[in-house]
Amino acid sequence: MSQEMSQTVITSTDLSPNKDAVPRANTPGKTPIQMLHEYGAKHGKIPAYVLEKAKGEAHQPSFVFSLTVGDVCCKGEGPSKKVAKHMAAEDALRILQVDTAAVSLPVKSESIGVAAESNGHPNSVGTLQELALQRGWPLPKYTMLMETGPPHRREFTMTCAMESLSETAVASSKKAAKKAVAEKMVAKLQSLSGSSEITWTPKPRVHFENLKNSSSEKISFLRRNPLSIPNTDYIQLMADLSKEQNFDIAYLDIDELTTNGQYQCLVELSTSPVTVCHGTGISRSNAYNAAAHSALQYIKIMVSIK
Structure with a gap:
């Protein structure tokens, strides 16, 4: 721009x-x-x-x-x-020379609390946008995952991604879903900060070029071994790799089941570019394992490109 x-x-x-x-x-x-x-x-x-x-x-x-x-x-x-x-x-x-004693001026504070809407209630969408602008982060990304239910009772599932964090919410309209997921993101940021004042700082993103050039144990194991061994704990493999390479993992539950009744989720890695993979399974843990498997396959492909 x-x-x-x-x-x-x-x-x-x-x-x-x-x-x-x-x-x-x-x-x-x-x-x-x-x-x-x-x-x-x-x-x-x-x-x-x-x-x-x-x-x-x-x-x-x-x-x-x-x-x-x-x-x-x-x-x-x-x-x-x-x-x-x-x-x-x-x-x-x-x-x-107009008297401005009654004027409400825009406020820019170094520490972000919760911005207020005109009705006095928290405006979490505005809070996240202001936070991103002040910290130099990418703006929050809202994604509509799905729209379900009959016409008179629609349900909208939306995610909000900000830095390495993700949240999801369901509501009866797109606007309400965006508001709800923003509120959950603000609550998460406040929880990570330990107070209502948001002080949380994300880890620097790990570039795929760094992963490609790494000769550490876990990334080398991923290069050498197939990802098709039955009953493998891919969640643990992903956790070990993230600890070694210093990137974050966030599993995001999708409340809606698949058409064949399976659980589903997303996994997001704080890589650059961001990695997001989908997983399904007969249980939450199986869905997590499938998502971790897909993410490991993607990393394996990316670090093997000459």
């Missing part, structure tokens, strides 16, 4: 919430965008925002907006479109 984008004009009447929404301060009040819109409506000078530039990588974007209200022109920059517009509006309010 490093290329400069074509200019887009947005008037301040576009105040609907969107994915770029920023967290508000705990003090009740209006945002700079809302106050400037009210000022413009009162004086017949509706603010116009122009997206001038979008730069940076996908996990660390930066947006630049210019703002014109009457004879006043300002610019704002931020990690999301909404934050950039807020910065421009705040600058315009200062120039116009």
